[in-house]
Each structure stands twice: as structure tokens, then as C-alpha cells.
Amino acid sequence: MKELEKVLDRIIQRVNINLRELGYDVKPFVSNLVAPGQMVKFYAFYGITPHHPLNFQFKRTNLAGSYFLGKCQVTNSLLYKSDIRGDELKKKDDIFRFQDFEIQIHKDEEIDIEDSFLIKTLVHNYSHDPETLEKFFIKDTISTHYANIHGSPSDGCFLGPFATVDLTTMRDCVIGAYSYVQAGEINHLHIDPGTVWVRSPDVFNFFYQYPSDKLNKYIYFQAGSPPQGLFIDFVEDRKEAFQRVFDVVNMEPSIPVPKNSSLDRFSVIKPHTQISENVLVAQRAYIQNSFLGKGANAQENCYIINSKLEGYNITAHGAKIIEADLGKNTFVGFNSFLRGMPDNRIAIGKESVIMPHTIIDVKKPLSIPEGRLVWGIVTNEEDLEENSISLNDLSKIVSYYSKGNMYFEGSGKRFVSAFKDRIQHILEANGAFFSGEQKKGHAQKNQNISFNTIQPYPLGELEGLYPTIMIRP
Numbered sequence: 001m002k003e004l005e006k007v008l009d010r011i012i013q014r015v016n017i018n019l020r021e022l023g024y025d026v027k028p029f030v031s032n033l034v035a036p037g038q039m040v041k042f043y044a045f046y047g048i049t050p051h052h053p054l055n056f057q058f059k060r061t062n063l064a065g066s067y068f069l070g071k072c073q074v075t076n077s078l079l080y081k082s083d084i085r086g087d088e089l090k091k092k093d094d095i096f097r098f099q100d101f102e103i104q105i106h107k108d109e110e111i112d113i114e115d116s117f118l119i120k121t122l123v124h125n126y127s128h129d130p131e132t133l134e135k136f137f138i139k140d141t142i143s144t145h146y147a148n149i150h151g152s153p154s155d156g157c158f159l160g161p162f163a164t165v166d167l168t169t170m171r172d173c174v175i176g177a178y179s180y181v182q183a184g185e186i187n188h189l190h191i192d193p194g195t196v197w198v199r200s201p202d203v204f205n206f207f208y209q210y211p212s213d214k215l216n217k218y219i220y221f222q223a224g225s226p227p228q229g230l231f232i233d234f235v236e237d238r239k240e241a242f243q244r245v246f247d248v249v250n251m252e253p254s255i256p257v258p259k260n261s262s263l264d265r266f267s268v269i270k271p272h273t274q275i276s277e278n279v280l281v282a283q284r285a286y287i288q289n290s291f292l293g294k295g296a297n298a299q300e301n302c303y304i305i306n307s308k309l310e311g312y313n314i315t316a317h318g319a320k321i322i323e324a325d326l327g328k329n330t331f332v333g334f335n336s337f338l339r340g341m342p343d344n345r346i347a348i349g350k351e352s353v354i355m356p357h358t359i360i361d362v363k364k365p366l367s368i369p370e371g372r373l374v375w376g377i378v379t380n381e382e383d384l385e386e387n388s389i390s391l392n393d394l395s396k397i398v399s400y401y402s403k404g405n406m407y408f409e410g411s412g413k414r415f416v417s418a419f420k421d422r423i424q425h426i427l428e429a430n431g432a433f434f435s436g437e438q439k440k441g442h443a444q445k446n447q448n449i450s451f452n453t454i455q456p457y458p459l460g461e462l463e464g465l466y467p468t469i470m471i472r473p
Helices: 002-018 230-237 239-247 381-386 412-429
Strands: 044-048 055-059 067-069 071-075 078-080 083-085 095-098 101-104 110-114 117-119 122-124 135-139 148-150 164-166 168-171 180-182 184-187 195-200 204-209 286-288 303-305 320-322 324-326 337-339 346-348 359-361 366-368 372-374 388-390 400-403 406-410 450-454 469-471
Touching: 002 078, 002 117, 164 168, 168 180, 195 412, 204 412, 230 239, 320 324, 337 346, 366 381, 381 388, 406 412
Parallel strands: 044 067, 055 071, 067 083, 071 110, 078 117, 083 122, 110 135, 122 148, 148 164, 164 180, 168 184, 180 195, 286 303, 303 320, 320 337, 324 346, 337 359, 346 366
Antiparallel strands: 044 450, 055 469, 095 101, 195 204, 204 406, 372 388, 400 406
16 A cells, blocks of 8 residues: 555656646645545456457556556556546557648557546547647646546646546646636646636637536535535435446346447446437446437436437537437537426427536526527526527627627637537447448447456555556457
8 A cells, every 4th residue: 555655646746846837736635535445446447349459558557446448558647437448549540630731640549647646537539639649648647536538638737526628738737627628739727617618729719617606516626625516416326326337247238229339338227218229328327217319329427317319419428417308419518417307307409519518407497499509507598598699690700709708709600610520520430320331430339348357456565556467469
């Protein structure tokens, strides 16, 4: 256990060195977030398929309860129940396009985690940084509960709970709780909790700031205390449902699964759930009494409860949908929280976009028209009016627009186009359009994964650390 503590001290010091210009000390936030006993309690596991390159290297590291797929290297780091998904990394001879550049990839990309502490964090997708095409690095970084590091190399950073960095290279930054940042490249920034920032330099800039008094009800994080609020309570209340999933070695699907769909071995499926063709249910997803139409997907850490998704719906990592009906081609962004009530449901029209990190929490029925963009916090019709705009009207903006706490500048047409293109890409990557022969995606490729476990030293000074392990084809 002493060596485990030394690794944590090393990580804290290295992160603090990087954040010295911001005057930020991470130690009070993370020293007691995970009890040492928890770090030795869980096995780690990795997946093998014929569709994904295999190359894992673990050195002087703890991997408690974490999952790996693809090419990953972890050194001098602590991972606790994190998902490290290398199933969309760039491959040798791929062509990466950036602005007017077309760059050939000279070797398979890998995820390289070094001197970092990731707590229940999802790491996924490939790096969009043209300067680091073959290495998706996470270095000197601490990321807390249910954060997402999505295609975002990170050096010297701290992420609060339920934060997301998406297609953004970060250096020496603090990302506050429940903030979403997709900004290309950022350096030496302290992003306040509840910031939603989507920027394409010289093209468009979307910015929203949650009122702190409203956000604190859902997630609140301060030094010396674990994360608190409704988001944490919601997940903790359903934690036991996952216990059996990880305790049992062989488990048959609890519901019928179409041959072109994928129900992950480590997802939780409660009674009265139906999934259609070309559906992807990722690991650690939780589905209860719900219908997922053709081509829909529920990504990691999603919760879909008492809801109906008509088809080709994207429920992005960490999103939660309760007592809602979603039309076709709707998008629900990262860590969004949609909660209706049995007699007061949420209805979302087709082809609407719920922005990442949006809260829709109602006590009366709420209907969102089709083709709408929604952001911020919505609890009633008045909030919806203040925190939404039709995608058609947004496309007409050419300079500046503001509404409530949202500010937009640049080309609305380019913003809408970028979102639609990304939604199409996600559906294609997840196999929503599989025809039986062409357009395979994750829903088809993830059907036959072989899972293998690895465990740390059980006693002594090395307790909790894993021996150096190299797993190759």
C-alpha cells in the first residue's frame, strides 16, 4: 500500500506543478476521494475482438475496476473504475484531414496515460490534435467522477465531476464541475463550474453559463468533500444493480437481442425493455422499462428509464433520460439530465438537439418542438422559451445572438451543419445504418468480445499496484 500512496503523491505534485500559474492546489480535492482499500478491491478487465488492434502495457499502475479496449499504455497512474476505449483510434495509413492538410498516419494511434489519476472517467475516440496524430496522451492529469475525456489530449489538467472535454487539446487547465468544453485548443484556463463552451475558431462560438445557485442542487464539489448533489445521488441509488454484472463471470442476455444489435456484457437491463435492430447498448449503460428503436444507441454511463426512443437516437456518454418520449434522429448530449414524471412526461420532437450538459427537469408535461436546439436548465415552458431556438432560425444568424445566459457569435449555419455532420458520423460509427452486409459499426463489431481479467498485488508494500504487464497479439 505504501507504493500506491507514493504514486498518488507523485501525481498530485506533478499536476500542481503544471497548475502553479493558476494558483490551484488539487490535493485538498482528491486526497480522500477514493479510499485506498477501494483501489485494491476490484479486478481490471480488457476486451479482445478481431476488429480492434491489441496492445496493452501497464507499468507501476493501479487499474481498479477499469476497462480497456484497443491500444492503451498506462504508466505511473491510478485508474479507478474508468473506461479506456481505444476502439476508434486512428490506424496506420489512415488519412487525417485538418483545414487544408491531408496527413498520413505512420503508425497505429494509442492512448498513453502517464502520471494521472482518473476516477470513473471515460476516455474515448481519437485525438483531433494535428500535432499528436499517433498518440492520444493524458499526462499529469486528475479527472474526477463521471468526467469524459473525449478525443482530448490533456497535459497538466484537473477535471471536476461530470466535466467533459471534447475534441479539445488542454494544457495546464482546470475544468469545473459539469462544464463542457469543445474549443480546439486551450491553455492555462480556469473554466468555472457549469460552463458550456463550443468554439470553432473564426467560425462560431457558443457560450452558456449555469447560475451557480441552480447548478449546486445537481452537482456541487468543494475541497475536502466528495461530490454532492442530485446527479451523484441518482447514480448511487442504482449502484447495486451493477454489482451482479461484475460478480458473475458468464451472463446470458436478459432480453431478446436482434442479430444486428449489441448489448454489452457489462450493461444493466431491467425488465420490460425492448431493443430493435442496429441498436448499441454500451457497457455500464442502464436501461429499464424502455424501448430503443432501430439504430438508437445508449453510450457508456447512460441511463434510460421508462422512456421511448423512436429510432436513430443518440444518447451520448453519461446522459440520463427518465420518463420521456424522443422522436427519430434526436441527439441528447454528454451528461445531459432529462427527467420527467410518470404523469408529466417530456416529449422531444424529431431531429432536435439537446446540447451537452443540459438539464431538463420538469413537474408538468413539456413538449419540445421538432428541429429545436435546447441548452441550459429547463424546468417549465418559460425556461424552454429562454433556452432554445429552432435550428432553422439559428442557421440564419451571421454575426451575434444572445438569449438569457447564452451568447453566440459567428455563423449559425456552420454551427448547425457541424452538429448535423457529427450526428451522422456517430450513427454511422455505431452501426445504425447496417444493411446486413455493409456499414458495420460498433453495434455489429462488439457482439463477440472476449473479456479477460487482471489483478494487483494483494498484500505488502506493493498492495494495489499491478505488476508490469504487456499484452500483445
